Amino acid sequence: MTEENQRRVVSVIVINEASVLSRITDLFSGRGYNITSLTVAPIPESKYSRLTIVTAGSVRVIEQITKQLHKLIPVLRVYEHEDMVEKEMAMIKLPISENLSDINTLCEAYNGKIVNAGENTIIAMVADEPKRIDNFLKAIKRYNPKEIVRSGAVALER
Amino acid sequence: MQISGAQMVIEAFIAEGVDTVFGYPGGAIMNVYDEIYKQDKFEHILNRHEQASVHAAEGYSKASGKVGVAMITSGPGFTNAVTGLADAYMDSIPLVVISGQVPMSLIGTDAFQEIDAVGISRSCTKHNYLVTDAKDLPRILKEAFYIARSGRPGPVHVDIPKDVTAQIAEFDYEIELDLETYKPHTKGNPRQIKKAIEAIAKAKRPLFYLGGGIINANAAYEVREFVQKTGIPAVETFMARGVLSHDDELLIGMLGMHGSYASNMAMSETDLVIGLGVRFDDRVTGKLSEFAKNADVIHVDIDPASISKLVNADYPIVGDVKNVVADMLEQVGKIDSENYESWRETIINFNELHPLTFHEDTDRIKPQWVVKRVGELLGDSANISTDVGQHQMWAGQFYPFTRPRQFISSSGLGTMGFGFPAAIGVKAASPEKTSINFTGDGSILMNVQELMTAVEKKIPVINIILNNNFLGMVRQWQTLFYDKRHAETDLSVQPDFVKLAEAFGGIGYRVKTKEEFDAALKDAVEKNIVAFIEVIVERMENVMPMVPSGGSLFNMMLLEKKGDK
CATH class of the missing domain: 3.40.50.970 (Thiamin diphosphate (ThDP)-binding fold, Pyr/PP domains)
Incomplete structure (x- = not known):
């Protein structure tokens, strides 16, 4: 059980300074850990940024990841999430010739809607739990999406 | 300003x-x-x-x-x-x-x-x-x-x-540092320390596993006191040589790939590992699943990421080992040294069965003899640096270290070419001690240009080149594990080391007998300029004991006993 690879979400608060992101990503690549997704943005009105890293590994690997992250000098805090609210956003570009009301209804089921319409394509967005985004992207396939972009997950401990 | x-x-x-x-x-x-x-x-x-x-x-x-x-x-x-x-x-x-x-x-x-x-x-x-x-x-x-x-x-x-x-x-250097994100944890958790002491008191075969962190923390003398008062035997890592004095009765020796039989057996038989400033390096543990298999583990280290990285710690204590050992010493009265009497006897038996030694059975000087001899002649008055390879392991095994910071070697990275420049730095820091660099005929050429530095700055490092005309450690592995195919390790083509030293303005000696060696070392110490003492040693000598890479600590290749042949 403990040796199995588990999906884990880790949030890291770091000083928002030059090369801090490469310190984090170098640590993952140098020690052979995986990054499934990574989001980063400054925390408003502070000198810090918050990273949300989705990774996978055994209990021991995850423990090492959090400890090694802590060791980096500009890292203030590392949260290994247990009980969290997790959201991800996705944008999808679709041909305008598809059934727009069906698409809109599908998006609404995943906290989204059509957000842009052009000459030949529309862009829809959804925001939901990563697992539900997976489901949404399966469902939207029948409408012939041309491009899909996922934001990577963000999370807050409850 | x-x-x-x-x-x-x-x-x-x-x-x-x-x-x-x-x-x-x-x-x-x-x-x-x-x-x-x-x-x-x-x-x-x-x-x-x-x-x-x-x-x-x-x-x-x-x-x-x-x-x-x-x-x-x-x-x-x-x-x-x-x-x-x-x-x-x-x-x-x-x-x-x-x-x-x-x-x-x-x-x-x-x-x-x-x-x-x-x-x-x-x-x-x-x-x-x-x-x-x-x-x-x-x-x-x-x-x-x-x-x-x-x-x-x-x-x-x-x-x-x-x-x-x-x-x-x-420029204002009086500024207060404000490192909000960097606050090393130096004080050990008192509850964990108490539990660790109780575990030691209950253990039947506890063993100190001493590491280089003790030297970094300047905690060797606290550790000596702790070992003394508990009567618990101790093994040292290569990094920890000198934490205990070589003549300390409780010091079993160095453990690991080239550790002594008694040290590795003690680690395999112990029921409680007391790890101080160690990181369970692969050269120490051998096969992890067999390492100290029947033991609980107390692990004291300043780096939380070292704890439970490789071996699960039952009693993890994050802190400066000096502080933690000082706290442990306050409760040392709970530990009765008498309890470990039979354990100490077991270890004496291990040592008698396979003592750390070598055989002087060839015409050529044995490299181990050179290390021992320097120990006899210079002992505490020398600081010992090494390069990387067989000579490095022999230095770790056979030099009679008496104090922390006496032994300077490239342990983790294993950098050939480290020894000579390091010995220059050692001499600059500690001019009152003789600065010896044990090196090999392979390693010395990797930073040989430092002869010039040593001559210019009058830094009298004595380089003792144990010359076996081989890249000896790789040759040993080739002999043992590659069916004697000595690929690119035969260093028969060599410079004239005496002339090489002289070309820079140093002094060189080539010695083939024990008498010549004694005379050369005495002369080099007196001359007080940078020296090469090239010792022609037995070519095929292996570092023993040896735990093959990835093997269990207790499965050592041992020195053949005299008369086994």
Whole structure:
């Protein structure tokens, strides 16, 4: 059980300074850990940024990841999430010739809607739990999406 | 005061009490060298290669306990220094390494002697900085020294563009550091310490597993007291040689790949490992699933990431080992040394069964004899550096170490070429002791240019070259595991080491007998100039015992007993 690879979400608060992101990503690549997704943005009105890293590994690997992250000098805090609210956003570009009301209804089921319409394509967005985004992207396939972009997950401990 | 970035570097060194800087000038660092020229507060030692500068700073730091300082230029100056940074990182040696960089306006343009230095050093330093404005320099330099020496020590690299060293800004070194994100945990948790003491009191076959962290923490004398009062036997890692004196009855010896039979058997039989300042390196543990299989583990270390990284700790204690051992000593009364009497006898039996020794059964001198002989002749009066290979293991096994910081070697990275420059740094830090470098005919050529440094600065390092005309350790593996196919390890074609030393202005000896060796060593100590003593030793000698890579500690290849043949 403990040796199995588990999906884990880790949030890291770091000083928002030059090369801090490469310190984090170098640590993952140098020690052979995986990054499934990574989001980063400054925390408003502070000198810090918050990273949300989705990774996978055994209990021991995850423990090492959090400890090694802590060791980096500009890292203030590392949260290994247990009980969290997790959201991800996705944008999808679709041909305008598809059934727009069906698409809109599908998006609404995943906290989204059509957000842009052009000459030949529309862009829809959804925001939901990563697992539900997976489901949404399966469902939207029948409408012939041309491009899909996922934001990577963000999370807050409850 | 308003001064240039280059002057700030000098002022910071003076404020930090730096008395020796090792380095090599070049274009991007010239402004700082100009200020070095003008000052007389510290000495600059010009090595003949940047790698040697960093190794010398490491040797200086390991012998003195102070932060070692090296200075190099951009581009190739920096890349030459990378091996030294990596070496210091692996062995937790506090260094501040300053490198020049091309001017800010040229960064990113593939300028002459430009390389992304902080990009390269990121993975082999504790921390690094690219200074973009001289006004940040006082804070960065002060942080660099603090980060290097605090917590788990390590090298810090500061990359300074040439225009920043010329820029004038305010210098105030009295600033309070505000490192909100860096607060090393130095005090051990009292509840965990209490539990650990109770575990020791209950154990039947406890064993101290002593590591290099004890030396870094200046905790050897506290540990000696703790060992003495508990009566618990101890093994040392290669990094920890000298924590206990060689004549301490409770010291079993060195454990690991080339550890003694008794040490490795004790580790395999113990029911409680008391790990102090250790990190369960693969060269120590052998096969992890068989390591101390029946034991609980107490693990004291300053670095939380070292704890339960490889071996699960039942009693994890994060803290400075000096503080933790001092706290443990307060409760030492709960431990009854009588309880371990039969355990101590078991270990004596292990030692009698397969003592650490060697056979003098050939005409040529045995390399182990040389190490022992230097120990008999110089003992405590020498500091011992080594390069990497067979000679290094023999030095670890057979030298009679009496004190911490006596033994300086490249342990984690295993850098051939470390020994000679390190021994120069050791001598600079500790001039009253003879500085010996045990080296091999392979390793010595990897930083042989340091003869010039030692001659110019009158640093009388004695290099004892155990010459077996082989890259001996690789040859040993080839003999044992590659069916004697000695690929590219036969070093029969060699320089004349005596003439080589003399060409630089040093002194050289070639010895083939024990009498010649004694005479050469005596003469070299008296002459007080840099020396090569080339000892022609038995070619095919192997380092024994040996735990084959990935094997269990208790499955050692042992020295054949006399009469077995």
